[in-house]
Amino acid sequence: MQRSAGSRRRRRNTSRPFLGGAMAVIAAGALTVTGLVSTAQAADVNNAKNAGFESGLANWSCSAGSGATVSTPVRSGTSALKATAAGQDHAKCTQTVAVKPNSTYALSSWVQGGYAYLGVTGSGTTDVSTWTPGSTTWTKLSTSFRTGANTTSVTVYTHGWYGQSAYFADDVEVTGPDGGGGGDGPGPAIPAAPAGLTAGATTTSSVALSWNAVSGATGYKVYRDGVQATTSTGTSATVTGLAADTAYQFSVSATNAAGESVKSAAVSARTAKPGTGGPGPAVPKHAVTGYWQNFNNGAAVQKLTDVPADYDIIAVSFADATPTPGAVTFKLDSAGLGGYTDAQFRADIKTKQAQGKNVIISIGGELGTVRVDNDASATAFANSVYALMQDYGFNGVDIDLENGLNATYMTKALRQLSAKAGSGLVITMAPQTIDMQSTSGEYFKTALNIKDILTVVNMQYYNSGSMLGCDGKVYSQGSVDFLTALACIQLEGGLDPSQVGIGVPASTRGAGSGYVAPSIVNAALDCLTKGTNCGSFKPSKTYPSLRGAMTWSTNWDATAGFAWSKAVGPHVRGLP
Secondary structure: OOOOOOOOOOOOOOOOOHHHHHHHHHHHHHOOOOOOOOOOOOOOEEOOOOOOOOOOOOOOEEHHHOEEEEOOOOOOOOOEEEEOOEOOEOOOEEEEEEOOOOOEEEEEEEEEEOOEEEEEEOOOOOOOEEEEOOEEEEEEEEEEEEOOOOOOEEEEEEEOOOOOOOEEEEEEEEEEOOOOOOOOOOOOOOOOOOOOOEEEEEOOOOEEEEOOOOOOOOEEEEEEOOEEEEEEOOOEEEEOOOOOOOEEEEEEEEEEOOEEOOOOOOEEEEOOOOOOOOOOOOOOOOEEEEEEEOOOOOOOOOOHHHOOOOOOEEEEEEEEEOOOOOOEEOOOOOOOOOOOOHHHHHHHHHHHHHOOOEEEEEEEEOOOOOOOOOHHHHHHHHHHHHHHHHHHOOOEEEEEEOOOOOHHHHHHHHHHHHHHHOOOOEEEEOOEHHHHOOOOOHHHHHHHHOOOOOOEEEEEOOOOOEEEOOOOOEEEOOOHHHHHHHHHHHHHOOOOHHHEEEEEEOOOOOOOOOOOOHHHHHHHHHHHHHOOOOOOOOOOOOOOOOOEEEEEOHHHHHHOOOHHHHHHHHHHHOOO
């Protein structure tokens, strides 16, 4: 969803980008990749120092200050390299590695993110390299090289590529005969105590904690009132099994093979009070969803009580990311909303719920940066969303992440949330059209993974251009065929009709492109539920239990005199 009026979101291209093809040609011409294969012997060692970046950038040198160590994502340990190409610099990070002459070495590293290269120079024979055009998961790059008769050291490097996103690297290995460089050097020392311990989201029975990474640590112990409560391999943890409305003291220590650090400074946190929010009124068989803007972008500014009764689900837009990966927070923009106070907002949520409406919190939007891509961030997401439900009384959550989604971990997050909130939890999703073109897409997989607890997927049928329908034909946005032929993909791809809704802008100013008149929306609803008012595309069967429609936003609807909700709301209620 767009926060700026009439802005045009960049559309993802489903074809292979020209740059990728050009890169393959450049790589072929500029790099030499050999097919050497070696088998490491029992006496072989990893000659790279600080191979996992657990000691920061010690032993490594990165061009133009392009490199830094990060605590997430990591493949093992607590740190990894993040290097960002900028301008004419391609983020090259190097290490001089001691080797033996006339010896074969296996070279490898795990990488993630944008274009990533791994190679060696100064071998005295044939220098080698390998690369990948990027991935969202850890990928292993491997090659091998042989040293010359007089070679006692080589330069190992990683680098990215101009104009591409940052790359991550971890667990570099130069495996072969011991070159005398000492590998990673002496064994680890006992790590320092963690700093930056912070208490985050709370529920009636849990407290989420996060802290800064400690160099050399391989794990952490979390203490509650002086007694160990849990452990973590990352820099966050959630302590569960707590009593409601109770204060606790928490501290954390760092561990590795050498032992355990002293405990950090303690922080206090109090669990939430019971009975403060959660599932509310049942969602109607046919429902209208509207996004309510917690910001002023030129659309009419509204209080929640200004939202017409035609809307059954009101998605408050948006929760924001916190420094803890996966965790979200929400703060009412009182100043931007003309002095609408937090107390009024909370009271208006209850008013809407008393009228039989569900008020949920939306995560993401066009500018949203919430990432859920590992177990810790999944838990942080679930805990923080549930904490907002407890705090404000929200009935559920809307997933509107337009900058990437990991099906594995978002599934875990939403199932954890469901376990906390119980039956009646409202879960909606608002993917872009490209996200639902195939069941292999991360959004589609997430929807299917949580089908038993999913309320509705309101795909955004705008800012899309042309897309494939379920019949394999190309349809252009702005027509009844675009709505029906693309909805058909979800309906025939495994979602229940009650989990499919049509999402459109409320006015011409609500999106960069793709606005359709309310009459077109109603015609598409009729076509899908009754087989009438279709365009050139007519589905092979009807779907009478189709959930309904969604719009961005109630504010843009108000700006246009509520023309959208006045036309679509009654029509949805009149569906079979």
